[in-house]
Amino acid sequence: MDRSVGPAGREQLTRVADATAAARSALVRAADRYALPLVGATTLVVLAVVFYYPVATVFAEAFANAAAPVRDVLASEFYMGAAHGLFAHPAAVPGDVLAWLAAVRLHAAWAVAGVDAARPWTWLRVLPNVWVSYPEVRKGxxxxxxxxxxxxxxxxxxxxxxxxxxxxxxxxxxxxxxxxxxxxxxxxxxxxxxxxxxxxxxxxxxxxxxxxxxxxxxxxxxxxxxxxxxxxxxxxxxxxxxxxxxxxxxxxxxxxxxxxxxxxxxxxxxxxxxxxxxxxxxxxxxxxxxxxxxxxxxxxxxxxxxxxxxxxxxxxxxxxxxxxxxxxxxxxxxxxxxxxxxxxxxxxxxxxxxxxxxxxxxxxxxxxxxxxxxxxxxxxxxxxxxxxxxxxxxxxxxxxxxxxxxxxxxxxLEWWRFLLERQGSRTEPTVAVRNSLLFGVGALALALPMGVGIAAFSAKGGRGRKVADAVLMAPLAVSGIVVGFGMLRSLVFGVELGATRVSVVGPAVVVAAHAVAGYPFVVRNVAPMLTAVDERLVESARALGATRARALWDVELPLVWPGVLAGAAFAFAISVGEFDATVLLAGDRAYTMPVALKRYLVDRTAGPSVGPAAAMGTVLLVVTAASFLVIDRVGGRYRP
CATH class of the missing domain: 1.10.3720.10 (MetI-like)
Structure with missing residues (x-):
């Protein structure tokens, strides 16, 4: 302390230092208290942008104009078969049921097929034949x-x-x-x-x-x-x-x-x-x-x-x-x-x-x-x-x-030369391989912190665990094609923010879709291991002055590192193999190996046989097999 400062000045500096220390301590306590909830909230915000909002866009379009699109599907015989009458003309349902039963003629079909009522397992032989033989049953x-x-x-x-x-x-x-x-x-x-x-x-x-x-x-x-x-x-x-x-x-x-x-x-x-x-x-x-x-x-x-x-x-x-x-x-x-x-x-x-x-x-x-x-x-x-x-x-x-x-x-080796030489075409093999690997790394960089944060949040139990489980399972319960369609109708086509239309296209939207598909697997590998960590170790670190986030980084994550690696391998492998959303979002230059496989299967100009797709599929098999080896060797366990 400067000796030129008088007693009053020194007292004021001491008060300032004490206030600063108190403020710093309060800030540390606040960060310690809200660190994991903040991580969970941040992940929810990301999911809201790249998952919930796109899916909500699909539902909004489906139920627009007094739910006319949904009503049209439910009342369509092509989509609903015999059940369409429940929505098209509910008063006629009893008559439709009797007509449907008459059309099926199950007893006649069973007699022709030689079904013995005493041996009910023989019905399994008949059901596919009934479905194929009677269009009235198959419709819908x-x-x-x-x-x-x-x-x-x-x-x-x-x-x-x-x-x-x-x-x-x-x-x-x-x-x-x-x-x-x-x-x-x-x-x-x-x-x-x-x-x-x-x-x-x-x-x-x-x-x-x-x-x-x-x-x-x-x-x-x-x-x-x-x-x-x-x-x-x-x-x-x-x-x-x-x-x-x-x-x-x-x-x-x-x-x-x-x-x-x-x-x-x-x-x-x-x-x-x-x-x-x-x-x-x-x-x-x-x-x-x-x-x-x-x-x-x-x-x-x-x-x-x-x-x-x-x-x-x-x-x-x-x-x-x-x-x-x-x-x-x-x-x-x-x-x-x-x-x-x-x-x-x-x-x-x-x-x-x-x-x-x-x-x-x-x-x-x-x-x-x-x-x-x-x-x-x-x-x-x-x-x-x-x-x-x-x-x-x-x-x-x-x-x-x-x-x-x-x-x-x-x-x-013609088809392997095809992978190396077919450049300048609509679907270049080397571009597909490069995109798959780059998108996998990008999805991993997004999915890993999201998954670890949610795992730490859910491992604490209580209400947070239930909320985290709901957040976790939502992407698993919604198909990739629905997520991709929702992203296409929202993020790709653009969102009006004031006077500006913001859109996310190309690699960015593909990586977002892959991260949504992969991060739940990170959670499911890390969360059980975090739950099993001895709470006394965390309490000891906290007693020595470590914040909750520091205890997670220095104590818990090193103990569950195999689960983190396994979750990372899962996220990368799922990104590399993701097809459902990617086929809708890939565009001209953001296609991946799975999209290239589909194009080679239907494009006869790629070759007279399945060879081109088989060669690309073998490359994809090697990449996913390497991911599996990581998952298996490090001991991560995904419990479905």
Whole structure:
């Protein structure tokens, strides 16, 4: 302190210093108190601009003019089928129901198909035939979308349930790796899977090559409902396996042992003890699968076309035809259905969060030498299931890679030269690869802080947790095509701010769409780990003077760093593979690898075969596989 200053001056300087210190302390306390809420509020603002506002724009257009667009869709027989009468002429509904039942003629169809009422499972053989044979039943875009989603759900459950049994009940080499592979549906781009199925089931695909070599007739599976359902099972069966397998691993062994000690045989113990504990997970996985397949877009677009159009495919077609009112009505109605089903799933997840057991069922050694007839039969069944899984899951990816080099009989590097040499065209391969990587980095830079902030906010529990969960699940419950359409109608077309029209176009809007799709996966990887951090460590840091934000940065994040890396890998992989919103927003120069894949599949000038798309798909497979390796190795866990 300056000695030239008198006692009064020194006292004044002391008061100023004390006031400054008090103000600084109050500011630190305020920052400490409001840091995480501020992060949550900032994320909400970003979501409001790039997600909620675009979706609200769609709903506003759908319900404009006294909800005329929605009423037109609901009253249309093309969109609603037999149900349109509920909205077009409700007084005639009873007569319409009787006419519909007469048109179906289920009893006659069952008799022709040889259905035995004592064997109800034979009905499953009849239902697809009834749908195909009677146009009165098939009419209605929403009805067909729900029908194919129901068939896809049944196929996914049938394919995924045995996998849950194998992973939960047996120990064998590679079990953990197989369990890790069940996260692949969240990483593999759906349009890439389409390329794999075209390479497998197309006219010149692997399946027909094998049939020809065996002297059998060729088959045409593309643009059929069967291949669409199989592709959906490829995507969603691992989801069933993961969810039901986790529930199976949490079955209380003591309850099963009690039932057995009271004389219950194994099947009875399974029916009375194990099955009731699995049913909630099975129902939840079925609901989630139905949501995903109801909102299906790339798989039906690539493997079914407009003749098997679902709501999203037709929505895309309406946008291409500039019929924005019909597209908005379809988007709004589909979103209402998906949000309602997502609410059902969230009710299950809220209950599951508190479930678990410290006494799980012991796993058996699958390849043990000892064993009776039952054990040998189980091993044989597992072997057959392994063959089916290899054909369904490995064949499309292997066929795509094989097609990229010209096939097994006539190998060539022509399609890889195509990726390097096709420049100056409408869809340049190198531009697509560069854009995908750059957009992935940009989406990661936006999604990672948003996801970590929301994870820290939600991990504190209470009301904030419920709000954060609602914010988190909203982008998962709204399809990418709806988000892309909303961004097109709002951010891309422009927003009036005073006398200025502001629009977001090109890479910026694509990166925003990708960040919206990817940030929930960051939250779901980081939040559970933050919740598990010992609160005493944070309290010790706070006692030593660290602010809440500093404790998060210095103490908590280093402990959950594997989850942060896994979430970052998820966000990057989802951005690289995102197709639904990108195909509407890409424009002439902002296209990505998935958009290029779609163009190569439909553009015959790109080559006489699936080779160009297969080569690009193989590049995309390498990128997403690298992301999967990061997710698997660092130990991040996404819990669907």
């Amino acid at each position: 875009l929403f009805g067909f979308t729900a029908y194919q989603a129901a068939l896809s759900t049944l196929a996914s459950v049938a394919l995924g349930l045995p996998g849950a049994y194998v992973l939960a009940r047996f120990e064998f080499p590679g079990r953990q790796t197989l369990r890790s592979l069940t996260i692949l549906p969240f990483v593999l781009p759906s349009i890439m899977v389409v390329v794999g199925f075209v390479a497998t089931f197309g006219s010149n695909g692997t399946l027909n090559a094998v049939l020809t070599a065996l002297g059998l007739d060729r088959v045409e599976w593309l643009y059929t409902l069967q291949v669409v359902v199989l592709a959906h099972a490829f995507y969603n069966a691992p989801l069933v396996t993961r969810m039901v397998g986790s529930a199976w691993e949490n079955v209380d062994a003591s309850a099963v042992e009690t039932a057995r000690s009271l004389g219950a045989p194994p099947l009875t113990a399974f029916r009375d003890v194990v099955a009731p504990q699995l049913l909630p997970a099975l129902a939840a996985s079925a609901v989630l699968t139905f949501i995903f397949t109801f909102m299906t877009f790339p798989i039906v677009l690539g493997l079914g076309g407009l003749q098997l159009a679902t709501v999203e495919v037709w929505l895309y077609a309406r946008v291409q035809q500039l019929d924005y009112e019909s597209a908005a009505a379809l988007a709004a109605l589909e979103t209402v259905v998906s949000l309602a089903l997502t609410y059902v799933y969230l009710r299950y997840e809220a209950r599951r969060a508190a479930s678990g057991t410290g006494n799980p069922l012991p796993r058996q050694r699958l390849f043990s030498v000892a064993g009776g007839v039952r054990e040998r039969a189980v091993r044989a069944g597992v072997g057959v299931y392994g063959v089916v899984v290899a054909l369904v899951f490995l064949a499309p990816l292997a066929s795509m890679v094989l097609a990229s080099v010209g096939g097994a009989t006539d190998p060539t």
